[in-house]
Amino acid sequence: MAQVEIKTYEGNKQVSENVEIKEMNIFQIKRVAKELNKLVKDVNTNEHLKNALDAFFAKRNEIVEENRRLYEEAIAKGESEAFQYSESEAFKQVGAQFFKDILGSFELVLENAPDSLQNLISQASNINVEVLGQQNVYTFLDVIDAVVEVNDIPKLIERLKKSKDSFSAVLTVLFPKKETTNE
Structure with missing residues (x-):
């Protein structure tokens, strides 16, 4: 178990409470899976984001292929180093359309x-x-960390x-x- 300090308000008075994060039970896992599937569906059906x-x-794949080609050419010429495009080059080359599409997906994001x-x-x-929802971002992240830690999420996924x-x-x-056969 892990503990996270949650702060709520009763009128103007702030109240702090240590909440124990426990291992998820089957019902929780089912509800989490349902919410995760909904989120994945939202992401997959958003045309702008897609x-x-x-x-x-x-x-990016074009750039990786270009890097491979440039490297092979350099090796064939006996050069020890070849120019390599960086990851940021993909963002530069997709340019304005990428950002237009991302802006179009802001409702989802x-x-x-x-x-x-x-x-x-x-x-x-x-x-x-x-x-x-009333917690600050650090407390929210603490809750996420506690859920991941207590449930050993990587082990659970495997x-x-x-x-x-x-x-x-x-x-x-x-x-x-x-088996179907054609007769």
Whole structure:
């Protein structure tokens, strides 16, 4: 367990309370997964954000390929060093369209994502979403850190992957796919 100091107000009086962050139970994990899926869906369906990321990664891949080509040419010429484009070059080359697309996704980035993140952390920590919303950013980050620490999130993710694989294997044995034949 980890403790986080939460501050609330009763009238004009500030009240501090140490809240214990405990391991998530199955119901909490289910609610967190649902909120996370909602956030991922919002990100994936936002055309502006999708266009910005697609353009950036396409340009980044072009630059990586150009770096590889320049390196191979330098090696072929017997040169020990070759000019390499930096990561920031991708931002420069995608230019104004990237920023236009990012600005178009501000509703998601500034409105939906923070609410979803707040709901997600509220579910994971068992702290009321309204109380959590009243905290300063450092306390909010402390709550996130405590949730990650107490639940050992990286270990949990790996364990869920392993269990998913095991469950899939059981389902395959119980419900084998029928092979279709053309007769």
